[in-house]
Amino acid sequence: MLGKFILLFLVWIGLTNSLDIQELIVGAVVAFVIARFFTPNMEINLKELIIKYIKFIPIFLKNLIQSNIAVAKIVLNPKLPINTGVVKLKTSLQSEHDKLILANAITLTPGTITVELRNDDLFIHVLNIDSLDRDVLQKEIVEELERGLK
Helix, strand or coil: CHHHHHHHHHHHHHHHCCCCHHHHHHHHHHHHHHHHHCCCCCCCCHHHHHHHHHHHHHHHHHHHHHHHHHHHHHHHCCCCCCCCEEEEEECCCCCHHHHHHHHHHHHHCCCEEEEEEECCEEEEEECCCCCCCHHHHHHHHHHHHHHHHC
């Protein structure tokens, strides 16, 4: 519970962007209540989680920048043909938490939206499918982001 409390409290501080005593007290109370009563009874290894996210963030940012450039090209050149579609891709991640982070990272990346996450299947709407080859899409979209979460 202590790991969850610390993590939630740090998120609170980051979101409020304030070190006022009132904000810290409210944040501590909210973090305690959520950690104690509203989260599954599982222990979080805070050190492992931080290391995992430190590995994941650069991979995600690289992917984010590449996707922003690709979408900007489409917006700035409306004559470019686009081929949208929904593809079903697999994830090899075991943790539900990691699958959720992966799905959200895909959604935050311009040009892709995770429509559904069912077991190990990700249904992703892709703005521009250059190739209908699922293996290429699997590698470009899922496997690259998964590297940071393993």
